[in-house]
Amino acid sequence: MRIGLDMMGGDYAPAEAVKGVKLFLSKASDAHLMLIGDEQALTPLLTEAALDQSRYTVVHSSQVIGMNEHPTKALKEKPHSSISIGFHLLQNKKIDAFISAGNTGAMMVGAIYSIKVIEGIQRPTISTILPREDGSTGLLLDVGINADCKPENLVQFAILGSLYAKYIQGVENPKIGLLNLGEEEGKGNLLAQATYPLLKENPLVNFVGNVEGRDVFKNTADVIVCEGFTGNVVLKLAESFHDIAVRRNIKDEYLDRFDFEQYGGTPVLGVAEPVIIGHGISGERAFCNMIVLAEQMIQTKLLEKIRESFVVTPEA
Missing domain, CATH: 3.40.718.10 (Isopropylmalate Dehydrogenase)
Incomplete structure (x- = not known):
């Protein structure tokens, strides 16, 4: 190669x-x-x-x-x-x-x-690795190139993320979550409300429902889907954890995993x-x-x- x-x-x-x-x-x-x-x-x-x-x-x-x-x-x-x-x-x-x-x-x-x-793909997407507290890694997408999305876009991101998690991260049957402000079906803005049933009905993804901000660094879902505006905010917030730890001379094994150099770059899926x-x-x-x-x-x-x-x- x-x-x-x-x-x-x-x-x-x-x-x-x-x-x-x-x-x-x-x-x-x-x-x-x-x-x-x-x-x-x-x-x-x-x-x-x-x-x-x-x-x-x-x-x-x-x-x-x-x-x-x-x-x-x-x-x-x-x-x-x-x-x-x-x-x-x-x-x-x-x-x-x-x-x-x-x-x-x-x-x-x-x-x-x-x-x-x-x-068959409407829009490409980019993702970021999520260091999880249990030592594993999750995936978040989109993180910046699609600030505004339609429900169909998020469904395609979920499929792309699921394939990436399976073949690159080695997760056999990745759990897909929709980033939202509540766990219950029907919560969220119009985009989230319209996307939920499409993910629920799609046979190509193992959809586990809505996930909240507090679930992002847990193993609630292996792949978390959102539009790029929200995803980029989460990405930059996560990157700041490592920066703060370095500035304050905090030595912590988990916070060290927020160093982007460990993961290199992101593929254009x-x-x-x-x-x-x-x-x-x-x-x-x-x-x-x-x-x-x-x-x-x-x-x-x-x-x-x-x-x-x-x-x-x-x-x-």
Whole structure:
């Protein structure tokens, strides 16, 4: 398998990206890495890292899309950027997955318009890992790219999240919960009220009902579904737990699990090829873990499972 990595994306690239590659290559893997970036900047870092040259190939890019650039305009005007080249390679089957911690908007535009959405899926989604108090992990989606949703969107997010939990997190029959302000059926706003019966009737998900904010970090549900506005608020709140612990010098094993670097990045679920977006401040562990996630997505044939599910999905 060939995994493409944008070496220029992120606040600490390419140095941290090279360190992440070194960390990944220290593990046993059949993956061959395609490192996309400025050769002049990468060569001394790769030489210093003393990596096994048979396990990676450098693909030169002469441009970089900045974090604050307009996504569509930048992709159009910078065809030789690391992100543009990455999507070109993925679109033409030269790589099997593409990873970047660069401009999130450019990554989303590239994923949707270059790679395309899987037939039957209305909108792609992104998720976040939820560290649970019992030591396990849950999943929350959407966490930001779909601020406004229809009930049918949330049902599709539930199916995508269920497949991700099963094949990537190893949960045999994931429990799906709808984030709400009460447990009882009929609670919540119009979106939640309309989504509940659709989830309840859908044979592709193991729906367990509404879950409240106090259930987010418990094992009440393995996958929690909501629209992106609420999901992003929960995500940023969760990230702040680790930041507060670090600032206050609090040493706690559970709070340490809120460090995003442990999980790397998030896949864009619903597009036709594996695309993983990392945090702009990603360090070496995050880059390494994003490569591991891409490897898992390819090995488990997650996208094939998604295509199969949406062929028979009534909502598709």
